[in-house]
Amino acid sequence: MIRALYSVLLWLLTPLVMLYLWRRSLKQPDYRKHWNERWGFYGQRARSRTIWLHAVSVGEVRAAAPLIKALKDAWPAHRIVLTCMTPTGRATAEELLGDSVTIAYLPYDYAGATRRFIRQFKPVFGLLMETEIWPNLVAVCRARGVPLFLVNARLSAKSAAGYQRWRWLASPAFAGLTGTFAQSAADAERIVALGGQHVQVTGNVKFDFDPAPAKVVQGQDWRNALGPRPVLLFASSREGEETLLLDALAQTPLPAHTLLVIVPRHPQRFDEVAALIGSRGLRCLRRSEWNGQDIGEADVLLGDSMGELTAWYALADVAIIGGSLLPFGSQNMIEACAVGTPVVIGPSTFNFAETARMAVEAGAALQGQDMPTVLALATRLLLDTNDRQAAAEAGLHFASLHRGATQRVLSALATKLAHAAPTGSVPPTA
Template structure:
């Protein structure tokens, strides 16, 4: 009855959902594409007799984290096709860039019961993997009714989010209980998820540590570094709305090393023009990536990364990286990718999306954390001015990123064992570990 009421309320909200998509499309026209998939209509072109393994990753961060897992799934079950579903155009574009034709890419429909049934009927997955915190009551219920094992992978749940789910426990608890198994990032995540009703919870670590920096992007970043010469480079990576103003204000009250190039890469592409205008309004000389030939940046004070898919190159270029989403209460973006190329990290106070990784990075000396934006600016400038401290942090970052690898292998091993005990994909052999 509770889920039926939820479904009715969801249907009543449909005009608001459509209005939301339309408004998002004004700044990001790609929201107008693949509209029917949002309601579970995919057309005949995606039908196939080949058995399907389905993985859902909401947006860019989850897609990037899923890439090593997808490779391992393809190695383990080569006779199956992989379906990767997303919820955002940027996630879909990232999937296309990273994985190309190696996977099918589609939107997961909104959580209407009929739409989820059409989705399962269309693709007939032998099992599904949900990345991080994607819990949808109707989706879980439909998978359970259709006998599709559903696993929550790389699961994380902050205390704040757990409290939010608890307020809706009458709807959330049955959804968590309907999962086959949850593979959690940490003991704290596992405890919170189990308290919400999940029946089988295992701690396997964070698969984002298994990220392999793309060789081509690392080479590109090195080319940029050589072209720019000895200029110090401070990167503000995946900045969120409101954070650029805070950081620019904080930096204006400190003395940057001479000739420092500040690189700002906004998290969302629809904000590129907004951030460019913000920089120009301060009288700062701004050069956009779309106008830059990758060689000398001239007298530019700020380089705006208005491109997609080059974050690894930006991390490789930088001497120090400030992680976006951590200055304001967004929970931080992924700090592990910076560490993976040996670039020291500075974070703000908000890191609940990466709480365990942030804590361990600080303990390892791979990252510094400021209590506010002013302190973040001071810490970043301190690293830029101290070659020895920066080198030590760089070595620590590389070691930190490599020391915690292996979550993907642990997930695949447990997954294979559980499928072997229940209903393993026909014609496949579980991977040996």
């Protein structure tokens, strides 16, 4: 009855859902594409022997890449269907994985749309990355006998409190999962408190990220072209954070000849950030206008491109991680560590709480409580070669030390599938 009321409410909100897509499309036209998939209508021909993995947007898609490779190695006769929810997530999937997987949008959580999705792709089992819990989706998979797992699961205290307010709807969904593989013990405890069953800790698959060699070389080539000048990167910055940085720089300028690189998290904000930089009297050169060599008289290089974050990390001497200066919970810092770029983070890290804590303890990251403090820490690293080298080495060791979650997930998944499905319905791992 509760889920039925939820479904009715969702239908009543359909005009608002369509208005949301239209408004997003004003800044990001790709939101106008593939609308039929949002309601469970697909052009692809249905097949069997499919493994389905859902990664909502860019961060989850990048985290899923090593897991997808492991799944293809373990079940080589199966195709992978990767679903996401945002155009940037879809574009990232196409860039990283090409046509090695089938890429589509997961429909919104209408019962009919989720049934059409399951009928269309006939998954042998499904994997939801990190925090994606949809009541109708879980119920449809359970009714159709499709084992469904929450993988690389994380649940901050803030998110858990939000789910508690809707416990009457969330708890049956958590309980309906076949299994949950959590990033940390704290994540596992919160999920169990919400009704999750068969929960185990397997670690964070984001540590299994392998920097693309071509992107590392690209960044190193940029570094060589710029010469010896210091480079400070503000990576995956979020709305309002660039203003904080530029305000702090007005009070405490960077060391002489330092190049500031700003790479906004969302492409629809590229023009906005470029205008903000110009309004401060700073000369801005955009990546879309840059040949990778001479930057002329530019004060700031704006990364208005997709798929080059690894190259930006390889270029930088120090990286400030966006999303951590305002209450967004931080973006992923592991990629910077894996490239050997010293990291500075702000106070908001609830999306990566355990990772941030371990990184700071390992000396792989420095943490400040506001933008002036973060900028001071970054400046210290820019000026002190020994401290910067020590932080780079600590980051590389930190990223390497915590690898292995993907294989732990794969092993646990094989065990769960063997017990969850009728004999012969799910193939053993290779």
